[in-house]
Amino acid sequence: MQTPSQTTSMAETASAPTTPRRGFVAAILTIVVAAAAVWAAQQGLNSYLVTLLALLFINAALAVSLTLTNGLTGLFSLGHPAFMTIGAYVAAILTFSARRKGSMLPGLPDWLASTELSMFPALLIAGLVGGLVALAIGWAVLRLKGHYLAVATLGLIIVVQGLATNWDGITRGGAGLSGLPRHVNIWWALGFLVIVVAITWRIKYSSLGRAMMAVRENELAASCSGINAARLKILAFVIGAVMAAMAGALLAHLISVVTPKTYSVLLAFNIVVMVVIGGSGSITGAIVAATAITVLSEALRPVEESIGLYGMSQVIVALCLIVVLYLKPGGLFGSGEPAFVRRLFSGRKTQ
């Protein structure tokens, strides 16, 4: 499973003492630069491109969160869209205007039908519900490994979609919930990306992250070192699910609609492709790959339409995947971060 190129970059990832201050300053500066860029984009670009940028940020956050579950801990989960759907519906039901909710969603209990929350509390509750579902599911599903886990989480997407389609009184069935308040703009997306990256980075370079990698590498040996592998896997699965649920909620309020089909199996593969192209376990890789794939599929859409070859962008993304894996089997950055990124943000010298 490990290739030589990945092996060396992994070996470099840690084992130096931390001097957090410089990394902290660098992180703050990066955020300021990103914020300035977003502000400039808002001034200079049309609203379609700004929304696309927000979509890109959320996709990057999704890829980073999956890198924690799939890359660091080695759980081959395809379940992200399931948690996104859960998060999106939970948040949507909470933010929907109380005047219309009663008639549109007759299945809601009165207290819920009369609640109308703003985005922030709705987002937190969406994450919480996603996390609780992941906790219950993970407890059962994480006994499975490798392909079996992938298939089980794939099944989870279908189950959640089925629920959303058929639980009419709560979800409005296949029609979905449209006309959601457009609470989310690009600043929400940027903030979310920053928080997800910060949390994932902190976990990766802590003893928790190292323990996750140990479980990925060799579960038996990890247990022999006193790591509770089962608990750690559930933790990684739940953290990934909380982030996915929040991303789902944000996306729904960005495009102001959520249907049972919004977050599909196809999306599961797209996020996994982002993680694999970037190098599983690499935060930088996840961001770069998410950016590339989002921009590529969006840029190819008009081409598709003009020549009438729908689905062509998927073929091109698949070709990119094959080319990257042929040239760099461990993904663009292996499991580590490129040297300059590591130097910049962790304030330590590369070894």
Next chain:
Amino acid sequence: MLEVRDLNVYRGATHVLKGVSFDVRQGQLAALIGANGAGKSTTLLTLSGLLRPRSGSALLHIENETLDLTRMSSEKIVRAGLIHCPEGRQIFQSLSVAENLDMGAYTQRDRAEVRRTMEEVHTLFPILAERANVAAGSLSGGEQMMVAIGRALLAKPKMLLLDEPSLGLAPLVVETIFDVIQRLKSTGVTILLIEQNAAMALEIADSAYVMENGNIVLSGTGKELASNDRVRQSYLGVTA
């Protein structure tokens, strides 16, 4: 130090350990020998909490405390000081040597103490200091075994379970490893050693047990067993 009584362990439907009982005294090196499939590794996995017995007990006496290993999680057992160095080295392939060793200290909170133990491990195996930043998977088999033992030592074992440390290693390396095992014993670590290389194991063992089909069939001091006819024929390759 360790009192194993009437352990019955099943793996799936197979009855692997059929009422295994034995003792390991404080500070001693006990060897468990036997053919493939006799249940040696299963015994160790049960002691370190990775398998649950259907019945029986395994009492560990540590510092006036008595713990029943069959009721503890593997995590707690490691914290109690019983460290299992599993069969086939089982290192973290793509982590560096230093990271592998650090993982051994996962349960240790005293950083100064961890650093001291790390130095001890580096004195024991100088090559591990040289290769600190190399991916452990690229090391030779013998070096990987050193990583595995070093990692176990960083967990500060009071008792060490070693599963086939000589497996697949060159004779010269096996000698190095056995030297280290004896040195560890002299520092007061109690050791339970599983070996197919019965000759070498019996040579250094204070007490030894022979396992066949999930039962302990013979026991005695290392010397006694080494001169036992049955052992000589079955495990030492001496024809009568």
